[in-house]
Amino acid sequence: MQLRLGLTLVLSALSLVGCSKLSINNGSLDYIKKTTSHEPLKYPEGAMVRPETPLYPSPVVDPLAIENAPTYENQRGNRFELPRPNVTQSNTQLSETATVEVGRPQLLTDGNGNPLIKVEGNSDTIWQYTTATLSSLNLNVVAKGKNSPEVTIKVDGQNYVLKLSTTGSTNTLAVFDAKNNFADKQKAAELLTQIYQNWPA
Incomplete structure (x- = not known):
């Protein structure tokens, strides 16, 4: 009984750790890679519809900007990974001397x-x-x-x-x-x- 419980706990812990360490696809890039644009709603002719303005209109993005946009992928390209910030030493030194x-x-x-x-x-x-x-x-x-x-x-x-x-x-x-x-x-x-x-x- 204790062996089964211990084995179950070890396997569950390994599966949790393995998901992040082995870079298993978790669907975090689906929004970026699989997003499609939809046409606005069309109403039947003659229908009485109040004029509507979208609260958050989708911006028109230049295709060149999309091509040159940074990719937030890991090395295997299957998970979202935010890049680490670059710490510049010169800025801190300037602020110290300025104060x-x-x-x-x-x-x-x-x-x-x-x-x-x-x-x-x-x-x-x-x-x-x-x-x-x-x-x-x-x-x-x-x-x-x-x-x-x-x-x-x-x-x-x-x-x-x-x-x-x-x-x-x-x-x-x-x-x-x-x-x-x-x-x-x-x-x-x-x-x-x-x-x-x-x-x-």
Whole structure:
């Protein structure tokens, strides 16, 4: 009894594995090779029929395009096999270098005269440069933002928040007070000038 059950299980497992390994025809190419076109429905003369427009009309394909179309067959030509994608190393290298490139910082002021630092490039890299600059300046960091690129700094007994905001590839560093208003222009200018002068890139 156990021998029969074991033999049945082995044969069924081999048949399942064999179908894919031995490339037995499973009919997966029938749609491509045996598809035929049909004429549209014809109604009897005099029949009252509402005009119809097909929801998905069949496109007219150039015969030359059909001849040069890729074949999705296995080596034996009896099963559908999707080709594996070609992985190009050059694209990944280009994307990595594109994300690392960071422009030189620029000291600017907005329309209200608040000092800012504008930097073009990847925001993550720019924030790493900013934190490295703050570390080199030995500024007293009180707190770091959990979900946003911001850090609270204590200068002359007062807390200031340095925030990085991003619009496309343009990044702006600005200094705010504890109430989330722009900090005193002179204090903000001093802090941003120190960051600008000690920028690592």
